[in-house]
Amino acid sequence: MINLSSRNKGEVKDNFDKLFKLVNINDNLEACNVLDSLEMNIRKYYISRGLESNGFSDAFLNIKYTLTHYTHIEWRRQEVYRLLEALSKKLAEHDQDAPLKVKLSRLFTDIKDDFRTICQTGDPRDMDSLYDDFFALEKLSEEVAKKGEDVYKGYELAMQNSGKCQASLPKLMPQRKEKGRWTVVKETISGLTTSFELLYSSLAVLIASLDEPEPISEKNGEFKKLSEGRLRDMEEDKQNALKSEGRQLLKEGWPLPDIARRMDMTVDELCELLEIE
Numbered sequence: 001m002i003n004l005s006s007r008n009k010g011e012v013k014d015n016f017d018k019l020f021k022l023v024n025i026n027d028n029l030e031a032c033n034v035l036d037s038l039e040m041n042i043r044k045y046y047i048s049r050g051l052e053s054n055g056f057s058d059a060f061l062n063i064k065y066t067l068t069h070y071t072h073i074e075w076r077r078q079e080v081y082r083l084l085e086a087l088s089k090k091l092a093e094h095d096q097d098a099p100l101k102v103k104l105s106r107l108f109t110d111i112k113d114d115f116r117t118i119c120q121t122g123d124p125r126d127m128d129s130l131y132d133d134f135f136a137l138e139k140l141s142e143e144v145a146k147k148g149e150d151v152y153k154g155y156e157l158a159m160q161n162s163g164k165c166q167a168s169l170p171k172l173m174p175q176r177k178e179k180g181r182w183t184v185v186k187e188t189i190s191g192l193t194t195s196f197e198l199l200y201s202s203l204a205v206l207i208a209s210l211d212e213p214e215p216i217s218e219k220n221g222e223f224k225k226l227s228e229g230r231l232r233d234m235e236e237d238k239q240n241a242l243k244s245e246g247r248q249l250l251k252e253g254w255p256l257p258d259i260a261r262r263m264d265m266t267v268d269e270l271c272e273l274l275e276i277e
Contacts, residue, residue, distance in 0.1 A: 006048035007117045009110075009132075010125035011041045016084075023080045031080075042091070049106070055094070059087045098116045100143050101210040106138055108203045115196055122174045122184035125133055130169070134162050147210065154206040161241075162200040168195045194248045198241040239273070246274050 015038035022031035039060045046053035062081045070076035095103060114130040117123075137159065144155040171192065172184040242263060249259045260270040271277075 006044050007113050007126075008041050008044055009114065009129040010121075010123055011115075012038065012045060013128065017039055020081075021066075021082065023077055025079070026073055029074075032064060032067055035060065035067070046094075050107070051095070056087070056090065056124050059083065061089060063087070073179050083140065100140070100147065101207060103140060103143075103163070104203065104210070104238050106139075107133060108200075108207065111137075111196075112200070112204075115192075117193075118169075118174075119189050121185065122172070124174050127169060127172070127174065131166070134166055138160055151209050154202065154209050158199065158202040160208050161195070164195045165192075168192050191248065191252060194245040198243060201241050229254075243273060246270060250274070252270055 004136040015034055018034045019031060019122060020040060022028075022034060039056070043053045050172055066079045066083060070079060075162060094105065095118065111130065111133045112124075114126060114133055118126040118130055141155070145152050149181075168191070173188075177183050177185055188261050246259055246263060249262070250256075254262075254268060256276075260267045264271070
């Protein structure tokens with residue numbers, strides 16, 4: 001299978017910002033060019049993920065009509081602002097009716113793509129895209145809660161790991177190399193990868209938990225067995241991910257007390273986890 005997912009969310013944000021500035025200074029010709037680029041990047045993003053992109057056609061036609069036909073500067077400016085606001089809402093609500101599993105799966109793909117992209121480019125725009133993914137995960141809280149306590153426990157673990165990733169991201173410290181080019185501190189990527197492994201593992205378990213069949217009967221204990229089995233699997237995944245993180249930090253030369261503090265446990269608990277005498 002060929003994965004065509006495009007990593008161009010940074011370009012979408014850049015086009016959107018530029019469009020506002022050009023409309024504000026009344027540069028309509030360049031605004032039309034940037035609008036075409038915005039439409040291309042949005043379509044590229046959706047099409048590369050197998051998603052419907054034609055629902056935005058009217059929005060772009062209306063914006064271009066306003067830029068080329070409204071003669072009063074202030075009326076034109078305010079109407080374009082209104083239309084861009086409507087486009088932003090439409091983008092945010094595009095997959096609102098999708099099943100929870102589909103939303104989580106798409107978000108999982110975005111997080112993996114955006115993390116890989118920021119490690120490659122170092123561009124702060126790509127780091128912003130990753131923070132947007134974390135915010136989108138947070139917004140699913142109420143929807144996940146409707147799936148029951150066991151599923152929500154998996155979601156809480158994913159959110160806990162998301163927090164670790166967000167706390168670690170600034171260590172990349174993007175630095176400008178030259179105009180339009182950035183780099184990151186490569187030495188920090190291995191440690192960050194461990195944090196993201198925890199997140200990937202917990203998200204995979206969470207998504208898989210939404211596939212489990214409903215129990216035939218609660219009376220014969222099947223429901224209890226399913227729940228207990230799922231919790232055991234989640235706990236085992238968590239322990240394995242913690243071991244991986246601890247061993248990675250040991251390789252990097254971290255003292256045991258510092259590792260224990262980072263992982264929110266005592267030194268004795270850490271030694272037991274890593275099987276250190």
